[in-house]
Amino acid sequence: FLISPQLALGSALLNIQIPLMLGSVVNVVSECMADQQQNYLQMIVPPASRLMAVYALQGVLSFGYIWLLAAVGERMAARMRVALFENLVQQDMAFFDSHMTGQLVDRLTSDVQDFKSSFKLCISQGLRSVTQVTGCFVSLYLISPKLTGLLVLVMPTVVAGGGMIGSGLRTLSRAAQEQVAKGTAVANEALGNIRTVRAFAMEEKESRLYADEVNKAGRLNEMLGLGIGVFQGAANFVLNGIVLGVLFSGGLMLSTNDMSAGDLMSFLAAAQMIQRSLASVSILFGQAVRGVSAGARVLEYMQLEPTIPRTGGRKIPFHSLFGTVEFKDVSFSYPTRPDQQVLNNFNLVLPPCKVVALCGMSGAGKSTVAALLERFYDVEGGSVRLDGKDIREMDATWLRGRVIGFIHQEPVLFATSILENIRYGKPTATDREVYEAAKLANADGFIRDFPEGYDTVVGERGITVSGGQKQRIAIARALLKNPSVLVLDEATSALDADSERLVQEALERVMKGRTVLIIAHRLSTIENADVIVVMSKGRVVEQGTHSELKRKGGMYADLIRRQTENGNRL
Numbered sequence: 001f002l003i004s005p006q007l008a009l010g011s012a013l014l015n016i017q018i019p020l021m022l023g024s025v026v027n028v029v030s031e032c033m034a035d036q037q038q039n040y041l042q043m044i045v046p047p048a049s050r051l052m053a054v055y056a057l058q059g060v061l062s063f064g065y066i067w068l069l070a071a072v073g074e075r076m077a078a079r080m081r082v083a084l085f086e087n088l089v090q091q092d093m094a095f096f097d098s099h100m101t102g103q104l105v106d107r108l109t110s111d112v113q114d115f116k117s118s119f120k121l122c123i124s125q126g127l128r129s130v131t132q133v134t135g136c137f138v139s140l141y142l143i144s145p146k147l148t149g150l151l152v153l154v155m156p157t158v159v160a161g162g163g164m165i166g167s168g169l170r171t172l173s174r175a176a177q178e179q180v181a182k183g184t185a186v187a188n189e190a191l192g193n194i195r196t197v198r199a200f201a202m203e204e205k206e207s208r209l210y211a212d213e214v215n216k217a218g219r220l221n222e223m224l225g226l227g228i229g230v231f232q233g234a235a236n237f238v239l240n241g242i243v244l245g246v247l248f249s250g251g252l253m254l255s256t257n258d259m260s261a262g263d264l265m266s267f268l269a270a271a272q273m274i275q276r277s278l279a280s281v282s283i284l285f286g287q288a289v290r291g292v293s294a295g296a297r298v299l300e301y302m303q304l305e306p307t308i309p310r311t312g313g314r315k316i317p318f319h320s321l322f323g324t325v326e327f328k329d330v331s332f333s334y335p336t337r338p339d340q341q342v343l344n345n346f347n348l349v350l351p352p353c354k355v356v357a358l359c360g361m362s363g364a365g366k367s368t369v370a371a372l373l374e375r376f377y378d379v380e381g382g383s384v385r386l387d388g389k390d391i392r393e394m395d396a397t398w399l400r401g402r403v404i405g406f407i408h409q410e411p412v413l414f415a416t417s418i419l420e421n422i423r424y425g426k427p428t429a430t431d432r433e434v435y436e437a438a439k440l441a442n443a444d445g446f447i448r449d450f451p452e453g454y455d456t457v458v459g460e461r462g463i464t465v466s467g468g469q470k471q472r473i474a475i476a477r478a479l480l481k482n483p484s485v486l487v488l489d490e491a492t493s494a495l496d497a498d499s500e501r502l503v504q505e506a507l508e509r510v511m512k513g514r515t516v517l518i519i520a521h522r523l524s525t526i527e528n529a530d531v532i533v534v535m536s537k538g539r540v541v542e543q544g545t546h547s548e549l550k551r552k553g554g555m556y557a558d559l560i561r562r563q564t565e566n567g568n569r570l
């Protein structure tokens with residue numbers, strides 16, 4: 001009715017007409033038989049052709065609403081997916097820390113699909129059933145108000161029983177859908193990290209893990225099937241009982257001459273239509289249960305609000321932006337592990353246009369400092385300030401998109417052309433700007449050596465380009481963005497000497513004139529930093545230049561000694 005009131009009303013009217021017309025045809029037949037009339041054809045043609053016309057109209061209406069429904073269903077699913085995706089990508093990092101990618105993808109795909117299929121089926125069949133049941137009830141009422149009243153009394157009990165069973169099955173259906181999502185997450189993780197799986201010969205283990213999750217989902221779905229089966233069986237039994245009751249009462253009225261044979265025929269047709277409609281509703285029930293719980297799962301994530309709003313808040317005009325960053329008495333623990341204090345009264349100043357390198361043992365909290373600067377998380381105590389202003393008062397999109405650049409030296413490339421991968425740093429950049437950035441990043445030469453040059457599509461994770469090439473593409477991307485503050489998360493794996501030189505050269509170019517924070521994993525690369533900060537257990541324990549700290553003979557000197565002993569890595 002909501003999709004097309006005209007179609008719904010038309011359908012309902014036809015369903016009132018059909019049993020009545022059928023009855024009038026039968027009345028003509030029985031009259032002719034009783035009177036042995038010869039003009040049978042003459043009498044039967046008008047009511048029979050009216051009935052045929054109504055059937056034809058019913059066919060046209062069926063076509064109309066099935067077509068309409070397909071269009072509405074597809075558009076609705078597409079809109080749901082887009083709205084859900086838009087909301088998901090805006091969520092806090094903490095949300096992604098606690099949700100597996102596969103589970104999120106499952107909501108975007110399977111849940112929306114389940115909802116759409118149920119919606120289409122329930123509306124198409126359900127609409128037909130509702131209009132049929134309504135129409136037939138009206139025609140039953142026209143024939144025998146008393147009997148119809150009796151039916152109306154029985155119905156609420158049947159509907160209430162169905163509703164109670166339905167809510168139990170919905171809980172089961174939700175559990176089954178969540179379990180399916182867990183299976184998807186396992187598959188997603190294993191396939192996404194297939195190199196690691198292969199390198200450790202873990203194919204069987206991953207298959208077992210996947211089988212466990214899928215089998216659990218299978219068992220839950222089996223239980224759901226059992227529940228739906230019991231419901232349908234019971235519903236059929238009750239509905240057949242009701243039809244039998246109607247037949248019995250109609251038969252009684254015929255025997256007492258309270259009803260004609262045609263009326264009985266109308267009665268029978270209407271009662272059977274009601275029975276068939278309600279039986280098909282009970283079959284739809286299982287699908288509806290799945291659809292409602294899938295819809296609820298989609299809605300849950302559509303309504304999530306990130307705690308760090310992406311937009312709103314102040315922006316500093318670029319001509320007055322110095323790029324001084326200050327961490328002031330910062331304390332922080334990750335939302336997923338609130339009991340573990342990662343930063344503890346952490347204080348650090350990044351002066352404009354200077355290079356500050358953070359070093360320390362693994363787990364000291366270096367990457368966390370960078371994550372807080374990007375405002376991936378909000379601090380618990382203290383503040384992070386840009387040019388003296390708390391970044392929580394600033395527009396997060398402006399901060400991340402324009403002010404702060406991040407170069408992961410094991411960067412992720414998207415499965416698109418190199419040109420588009422670089423343009424990711426500034427979507428409005430012209431091709432020429434992209435080429436210039438690539439030149440400065442020492443990337444132009446190797447890119448042009450590819451047969452398709454800048455249009456070369458890199459694999460899902462950029463596996464067709466080498467580690468060093470990937471890094472230079474990432475540097476070009478950052479150059480294009482032209483950020484005031486640059487965070488370099490240093491590569492954990494060493495490159496060969498030639499590649500390292502090219503990357504280092506490119507990095508020096510990109511660092512010029514910006515506030516730079518280097519998260520150092522290898523001390524050899526930060527000797528020239530303006531300030532080296534040594535962290536331990538979420539605090540700054542030493543800071544100074546390379547020679548000052550080395551002379552001091554404290555933790556930095558100790559780290560250098562350890563690194564020499566362990567090879568090149570902390």
Ligand SMILES: Nc1ncnc2c1ncn2[C@@H]1O[C@H](COP(=O)(O)OP(=O)(O)OP(=O)(O)O)[C@@H](O)[C@H]1O
Pocket residue numbers: 097334336337342360361362363364365366367368369521
């Ligand atoms: N997303 C996260 N959720 C929960 N805990 C985290 C998360 N990221 C890091 N941690 C924890 O916070 C602590 C600091 O981690 P961090 O990555 O900042 O250290 P790091 O000094 O950069 O280490 P590394 O040199 O090994 O990269 C560690 O104990 C780590 O387990």
